Amino acid sequence: MMEMSVKIGKLLLENPIMPASGTFSEELAELIDFNRLGALVPKSITKNKRKGNPTPRVCEITSGMINSIGIQSKGLSYYKEHTVPFYSQFRPPLIASVSADSIEEFAEVCEELALMDAVSGLELNISCPNLKNNGLAFGMDEEATYRLVQIVRQVTDKTIIPKLSPNVTSIETIALAAEEGGADALNVANTFVGMAIDIHTRKPKIANKIGGVSGPAIKPLIVRLIHQVYQATSLPIIGCGGIMNGADAIEFFLAGASAVQVGTATFVQPTAMLSIIEEIADYMKLYHINDLKELTGKIQYT
Numbered sequence: 001m002m003e004m005s006v007k008i009g010k011l012l013l014e015n016p017i018m019p020a021s022g023t024f025s026e027e028l029a030e031l032i033d034f035n036r037l038g039a040l041v042p043k044s045i046t047k048n049k050r051k052g053n054p055t056p057r058v059c060e061i062t063s064g065m066i067n068s069i070g071i072q073s074k075g076l077s078y079y080k081e082h083t084v085p086f087y088s089q090f091r092p093p094l095i096a097s098v099s100a101d102s103i104e105e106f107a108e109v110c111e112e113l114a115l116m117d118a119v120s121g122l123e124l125n126i127s128c129p130n131l132k133n134n135g136l137a138f139g140m141d142e143e144a145t146y147r148l149v150q151i152v153r154q155v156t157d158k159t160i161i162p163k164l165s166p167n168v169t170s171i172e173t174i175a176l177a178a179e180e181g182g183a184d185a186l187n188v189a190n191t192f193v194g195m196a197i198d199i200h201t202r203k204p205k206i207a208n209k210i211g212g213v214s215g216p217a218i219k220p221l222i223v224r225l226i227h228q229v230y231q232a233t234s235l236p237i238i239g240c241g242g243i244m245n246g247a248d249a250i251e252f253f254l255a256g257a258s259a260v261q262v263g264t265a266t267f268v269q270p271t272a273m274l275s276i277i278e279e280i281a282d283y284m285k286l287y288h289i290n291d292l293k294e295l296t297g298k299i300q301y302t
Helices: 026-030 076-087 103-114 142-155 171-181 216-232 246-255 264-268 272-286
Strands: 006-008 011-013 017-019 058-061 064-067 094-098 119-124 159-164 186-188 192-195 210-214 237-240 259-262
Touching (some): 026 076, 064 216, 064 264, 094 103, 094 159, 142 159, 159 171, 171 216, 186 216, 210 216, 216 246, 259 272
Parallel strands (some): 094 119, 237 259
Antiparallel strands (some): 058 064
8 A cells, every 4th residue: 555644744644735825725625625635725824914916916927927916815813713714624734824024923923823723834934025125035034034933933832834935045054044943844945036027018017026936937946946955954845836747746756855835736727736646646656656755855866
């Protein structure tokens, strides 16, 4: 019998597939069986309500898309009263993705969520390129990353997963800072900062001018980042960025990921995550792999 379960911090997932925050919603329950996923990751939550960025927020590019949603949120109270109860009816662990404007606010929101038994883990969205300062974020600074994770660690013993930014000079340095701060796992990585211009109107294709690039175009870049982080830290890695099929996920595993998140593929095909799970199982059968963990970091150089 094949073993597809993976351990991410204190969480045991039945399989390594989960949605990327911001690409998953309650409405998808009408199209796919949430219980077949490894974990559930709804859109990032903020303490207070946020309208998000002006429209247009999304545009298609070659082999991907650019988005600048701006962390639109109904606020923490709504999340606790409606979102958490909805996802708690399903079997996979709920990982709450948290975004905030300050380190103290991160800790405050995480402390409240950690009091809820239905919340199994906390993903710290420290890397969203839309947050402030023309694309700068907490996850672009080693010291800020360390302090943020350390303070959140002080308010909860639940699994903490910082979502790293790819828009840095040395992702290994940031990863080590998160590990030293007390992280249980790492998400590698958020979107790359990018821009697209309409050549007919000569205007940016999204109102915020810059946004996050996702989709197949960034997959080779994420594979490289996973490989680097795997070499630098001992923490389990959740790979995120450009996975469209099972082969992409397996490439992430070989680079060092223990689990993966799927985002853009769900926009293309809402049942993509379920297909990816099946394709991974087919690969394991083909190569007589009994345990998925046998693939993690098993890239061959010669």
